[in-house]
Amino acid sequence: MLKTKNRSVFFGLAAWTLAATLAGTASSAAQAQSYQLLDLGYLGGGPGGFFSQATGINAQGQVVGISSAFDNGASRQYGFVWNAGSMSPLLPLGNTGFTSYTGGINNAGQIAGTSYTAGQAAVHTVRWQLGNSASTDLGTGLAFSFGNAINNSGVIGGHENNQAARWSASNTKQLLPSLGGSQGFVYGLNDAGLAVGESLTIADVTSRATLWNAAGQASDLGTLAGGSFSWATGINSAGHVVGASDLNGNPNISHATLWRNGQVLDLGTLGGQYSDARAINTGGLVVGGSYLAGDTVQHAMLWNGSTLLDLNALVNAAGAGFAYLEVATALNDSGQIVGNGITLNGQTHAFLLTPVPEPQTWLLMFCGLAGLALLRRRKAS
Template sequence: MIIRFTSKNLTILASALLMASAGQTLGASPAAADECPTATDRWEAVDLGVTGGALDINDLGQIAGFSRSETRETRAIVWDDGETIDVGTLGGPRGDASGIDEEGHVVGSSYTESEKGHAFLWREGTMQDLGNFGGLAFPRDVSQGAIVGEYSTFLPGHIRVRQAFVIRNGVKTDLDLVAGSEATGINTAGQIAGTHRRTERAGLPANQLTQRAFLWENGTVTELGTLGGIWSEANGLNNQGQVVGQSALDADGVLQAGFVWNPETGMRRLEDGGGVARPKAINDGDVIVGTHTCDTASGTARAAVWTDPSQAPALLPDPAGGTATAANAINVHGEIAGNAMYPEGQQHAVLWRPVAGD
C-alpha cells in the first residue's frame, strides 16, 4: 500500500498551512503568493463533445480517455482525426483508456461481466483481456506495445498492496521493488518511472512508510530523492528520461511542490508563483503540463503549462462555459489532453491546441 500524500487527502491541511505561511514556506515572496499566473493565448481550448475525460495523447494527435453516461457508466474512448471511437468495455459497466502510443496501442482498465479491474489492450478495433493478476489491474502507460502500471491485492485486515508491472510481448513481469509500488510511465528506451514504498510495512508507524519516485532501467532502480520532505511521487516521463511529479517539502509531508528530474541536474523544484504545482506530463520538448492551484482557500485547480521550469506557469484558457480544468498529457506538437468541469456538474474531455503561428 502506497501512502499517497496528494491533493485528495491533503487539500485541507495544505490549504491551511499555505495560507498561514503567506507563501514564504514555499519559497515565494508574499507579493508572488498574492498573484495568480495569467492565462496564455498561445493555446486554444476545444471541447471534445464527450462527458468524460481525455487522459493521454500521442504524437499523431490520437487521444485516449473515457466517456460517462447519465447513469455513471463509463466506456473507453479514442479520438482520432475528429472521429470519436467507442472502444467500450470487457462486458461490464465501466472502462477507461489511460494510455496510447504512436502505433495506436491503447491500454486501460475495465469491468468484465463478473469482475472489475481487468487490464486490456486495444488496437484497430480488437480488445484483448489481459486479466487482473489476482487483484485489480490498472495499466497506466504504453510505449511500442510495452505496458506498465500496477495491480492491487489485499492482505488480511483489508490492507491493500500495490505492485508495479511491465508487460512485454504478452509476458507480465513484476518490477523488482518493495511491495507497494506503481509504474506511471514508460518511454521508447524502455525506462519506467513510478513510485515505490521504501520499507516493508510490518511494525512501522505511518509516518515512516515513506515513498520515493523512481526511474527503472534494465533492472536497476534509481531513487529520485525529494525536495526536502519525506515523500515524492512520479507522474510523467519523456523519451529523454526526464521525470515530473510532486514532492513533500517538510518532515510532516504536508507542504508539497512540483518537480522535474533528469540525470544531469537531479530533482529541481518547479516554479509555482506561491501556489501549488502538480505536474502530470512532460513532452520531448521539455514542456510540462499539469495543474496549478493559486486560490488555496477554495482548492480550485486550473490546467497549467510550464515552458520553462524556472518560470511561473501559464494557465491554459478555459473552454466556453467550463472551469476547474486539468491537463493530463502533452505530445511533441504541444497538443494537450485534459478535462474541465461545467456548471451542471459534468466533466468534459478537452483538447488544448497551439494557436496557429506560435
C-alpha cells in the same frame, strides 16, 4: 545605379531584414504561446452524469480518456478514443457492459487501460487497438491489474495486486521490485523502456518517486529539499522525469517536480500550496495542475522551461464553454495538450489545446514569400 543582379540581392536582403524586424516586434509583444481550446464532449448522459476526462494523446492528436455513457438503460463509465472529431467507446472485456478505463495511446494507435472482467470478479490490464473493437486481456485470474501507460514499442506499464509491472509488446508480464516496501506502481514509460512511478520504502515508512531501468532495477529519485514523499508520473526520451514532492513531510503541501541531469527541481505553484506535474514531452514542456492562492481552486498549468504558466491565461475558456481548465494530463511533441476542465454548467469535460502559430511565424512566412516574389520580378526584368 545598381546593376540588375546586385539590385535583386539588395531587395532580397531588405525583405529579410524587414521580416526580422517585424518578427522581433511581434515576439516582444507576445507574452506566451496561445492555444485553440476544444471541448471533446462525452459519450452519453443518464443517471451517471455527463462527464469525460482525458488521459493521453499521441502524435496524431488522437485522445483517450474515460467518459460517462448510458447503455441499455444503465449508467456506465467507458474508456474512449477521440479521433478526428469523433468520440468512440472502448468496450470492456467480453463487451460485458461493465466499466473500462484508459491509461494512454501510442503513435500506432495502441491503447493501454483497464477493464472489469465478466461479473466484475476482477479488474485486468487491457490492450486496445484503434479501429478494432476487440480488447486483449493481459490480466491474471482474480488478480487486480491496471494499465497506466504505453510507449511507442507497445510496452505497457502499471501494476498488479499493488506491485509494479510491465507488459511487453508480446504481452509477457514482468513484475518489478519496490524500494523495499510492500507496494509499487508504474505511471509512465519512455520509448527506451524506462518506467517511472512510486514505490514504498523499507517497512512502508514512506513512498518515493521511482525509476525502473530496462532490466527492471529500481532507483529512488529522491525528493525536494526537506521532503519525505515523492511520486513520478512521466518521463521523456531524454530520461527527464516529472511528478511531485512534498516539502515538509506533508504530502498535501507538495510542488510539481522535475528530475533532470541529477538535479531535483521545484517547478513551484500558481499561488497555492499544492501542484503536481503529469507529463513531459521531448522538448521539455511540462503540464499538470496547481492550486491558486487560498487552495480552493485548481488550474491547469504549463511549465515552458523557465516559467510556470496558468493555461487559463492562454485560452478563451468561456468562448469554448468552460468556466476554467482544471488540470492538464498529457501532451505530445507538437505541443498539443489534453486535460479536464469545468464547463460553464459545472460539468467535467475533457479538453484539447492546439497551439496557435505565433505572430512572428506568419510574419516571417509572409515577408519571405514577398522577398522571393520580388527576386523573381527583378530577375524577369
